[in-house]
Amino acid sequence: MTKKTYERVGLTSGEYDRIVEILGREPNELELNLYGVMWSEHCSYKNSKPVLRIFPTSGERVLQGPGENAGIIDIGDGLAVVMKIESHNHPSAVEPYQGAATGAGGIIRDIFTMGARPIALLNSLRFGELSNDRTKYLFENAVAGIGDYGNCIGIPTVGGEIYFNDCYRGNPLVNAMCVGIIRHGDIKRGTASGAGNAVMIVGASTGRDGIGGASFASVELSEESQENRSAVQVGDPFMEKLLLEACLELFETGCVVGVQDLGAAGLTSACSETASRGSSGMNIDVSLVPRRETGMIPVEVMISESQERMLVIVEKGREEEVTGVFKKWGLNSSVIGRVTDDGMLTIRDGDEVVGRVPAKSLAEDAPVYYREYEKPAYLQQVGVLDEESLEVPKDLNGVLVGLLKSPNIACKEWVYRQYDYMVRTCTAVAPGSDAAVVRIRGTNKAIALTTDCNSRYCYLDPATGGAIAVAEAARNLICSGAQPLAVTDCLNFGNPEKPGVFWQFRQAVSGMSEACRVLGTPVISGNVSFYNETDTNAIFPTPVVGMVGLVEDTSHITTQGFKEEGDAVLLLGENTQEAGGSEYLKVVHGLEQGSAPRLDLDKEKRVQDCCLELIRAGVVKSAHDCSEGGIAVALAECCISGGIGAEIEFESRCRKDFLLFGEGQSRIVITACQSDLERIKDTAARLDVPCTVLGRVKGKELVIDIAGQREMEIAVEDMGTSWREAIGCIMG
Amino acid sequence: MKFGVVVFPGSNCDIDCYHALRDVLDQDTEYIWHMTKHLGFYDCIVLPGGFSYGSYLRGGAIARFSPVMDRVVEFAQSGKPVIGISNGFQVLTEAGLLPGAFLRNNSMKFVCENVYIRTENASTPFTKLCGEGQVLKIPIAHGDGNYYVDDRTLKDMEQNNQVVFRYCDAEGEATAESNPNGSLQNIAGICNREGNVVGMMPHPERCMEEILGNRDGTVIFKSVINYLKGGAVND
Amino acid sequence: MFNAKVYITLKKSIADPQGNAMKEALLAMKYDGVKDVRMGKLIEIKLENKNAAEAEKRVRDMCETLLANTVIEDYTYDILEVGP
Amino acid sequence: MFNAKVYITLKKSIADPQGNAMKEALLAMKYDGVKDVRMGKLIEIKLENKNAAEAEKRVRDMCETLLANTVIEDYTYDILEVGP
């Protein structure tokens, strides 16, 4: 075998030698391709595995941690929530509409593969600055792709986040998250066991589309991948809707031993992973796989990434039950092989054996790399911020409006009105507050959902930035009245073979892990996306956190908008004067510099506990955390959402601009009836949480005094218009 | 009294309509599978929203050839109440039970939001409890909701009082700004000549409970329940 | 075997939001000679039929019943024989 | 003045969900000779250009930049001169 051959499938000579050792012979062309896709970073996590072990993954409520198609967390009453997030960055960079759509499609399959009914979608998006035409095109089409897929299949897209930064210009990020609900007893796993049981492929037929997709996700984007067209797939949400209903109906028959969706690396990964998990083997015949195109050779069938397909392992003798259910839904289902007990994945084309390798070796024996890491040099320069040289702006009203118009802070309604966030009639809090809240039918409970990550903090300090992503997600859930339960994460980074990138990766994971430990939210599923770079430019480290929380009683559901004239406005936590990494520095001073905001996790935990206790006690009328844009923007958002003004007074002697727009952590703005003030202060004191009355809800303007001086005075309606229309104006 | 909610492949508001009728309004309700060739006994049939057949080709174009649709047509022709919501409305126009057709929203984008609609005809089975001119706040969620009909038919429809709802602002004015999709004359809902078949783009089943923040949709279904209770006038 | 190409266009009297949007986009891209854009559908159908007349009848039927909505759309088609 | 008809089709290797659904629908409606259905777009453009060569270049440019998504679609066009 020539050197070129293994390089063509993305393997190194070391990896090739290892394969020869495993097989005791040279692999044939088909076998080599199987290793190529399965040992790619995307499928094998060969570069990230040792680092991911740092994450806390267990907890009382964890029913399924990482390692399956999705994680599962108990919410009581015999019910559980299934969750997972996944990246579709590279396909979306090439074809944003279909890339994003199939991203949504893929993550939905991961959820119903577990036996769960998908009930909500979220997403996390990153693009370059909107001044660029290509960026507008990517943004517009990725949003439409995500929206159309979810809308058509009838799963509400209830939340997400979007940031714009030049570092994403050539390599946008499209991460999709899905959440499902399941009874404990109904959980399915991706396991093939019981020699003689049938291996069936169900759903769409197989074509050449997406061939090489898995390895596609594991290489840097080059001019060439613009040409790499067959790697783009077209989503078919209608087919997936049928597949979803058919699978859930099928699971009720009890004939299913195991099930796995066909995602990256298609049949190869589904067969080897299920067999490997079940410590068994599998004997399949590719000629039995229904095809959409003619002339496909076995290797193409094995690695095709055609969408909307599933592999189902069925009890021997009950194959017809499967066929019956799928027929009812107008779908294909075919027996393509049998489970064996020899541990081998044997691939036949009719009678001829065309490949035979140990199933485990594909799924689990990819080499693990302990990459070199080194603190990157750029941190030296960006870490310092000469605050003295920055002038305090005269027109603070103008600064606030400028921030409200910044696409990173502006209202995302332009996006989410393209998403059907109401279908299933369970969305109690729609997009636009800190977290979405979805009620659980048949109970008094609800779950709160969010995705978060400020990647600028991660760029300045990946450990702190990673921790803040977790803390902010939890804070958003708390503000909605939920107890944070668990995390699914999507780690978007550059090329891990670069020591600087790998350092960022390790730091971010360790920061996230510490925050997860302190806040009691184990990581139960996730995804790693490396090689997010173009030419020489890597993206900011972007470890996106998806989090789910439990609202014990729907009466606890809380939103960010101010509610009633006369209510007291309070701050849990303390104002600081940290300007580093803020949107203010970027928008007004053109700087992405300084230290990321400090995060004291114990204090964060106390603030969150305090807020939730007060919400559960029924004394909190609105709650909103301070994030991008600082306390001024947080107050403005409370005013806009509530359609009512406020009079605020700060005592602080901090620098005015840093006080108003700095992004110090662990702060939540709440409102309450004046008569509940004492009770709130007592609770805060008992929990050792700073609590100050900032003012009261009043009138049609947001008025802010600092140390007795009137500093800001601005009509809620004007702020609302600037904030609401900013993105629409840019998009035209 | 029994309601039937038709399930086409790709329907996705079927469960919402079912829930609204059975759980919120406590009505006997059943799903009707699209392959059904013999309809059981129903008093009212609901064609739900969603994306029957993916809304591929055109919304409702393929669904209208489902076997169940022959039965729905007979049911409608017998004078019993039928309502099509969103994609269900599209199915009704494709099937010829209601006039007109749908174009892409003039914004070219799918739109999901609360809108206001004004009741223009309060005498259909589904609007009997609305006052004439009553303004309801009801969400829409569609990409092809831009209603079109030719001039002659429109005149006819207006003469027969077949426009049931128009998009309007909170005060009830049918302005251009309050039209979310470019529909002709702000039309949001219509009925057939006889008034027993109603189609509407907004989703009343999405706003029938306090926890969803709005209960304006209730009046649509309460109307038909009331109508059916009030003695089988048309039977 | 026949290859049919069915062309479906919005009736002339009906405003075409998609075509308009495309026209605006083209003008914004400085294709200034563009006077009008109309958006339609092209449906390609492979069908097995004994003879051309039968194939044509089939295609016309398909257009009338399913492919076009004659309230808003017109259709035309080309049919090509492509071997047995 | 020129009338251009642009035909946009999905590349052969790419799955066509819409075409598939239509094929199934036609078969269910007993159009049993139907072997394959593919869904594409027809874009009609009126444009003012000095000469045919220039018009053609324009149309090709439009296809490449806006009308077709060349990652997944192919295009062809016909151009007809229709008077001054």
Ligand SMILES: Nc1ncnc2c1ncn2[C@@H]1O[C@H](COP(=O)(O)OP(=O)(O)O)[C@@H](O)[C@H]1O
């Ligand atoms: N891509 C998106 N999809 C759906 N909703 C979004 C998206 N981006 C933002 N939103 C919604 O807009 C609101 C504000 O988002 P964001 O500013 O990120 O909130 P926070 O700072 O509290 O995390 C949230 O309700 C969020 O779910």
Ligand SMILES: [Mg+2]
């Ligand atoms: Mg927040």
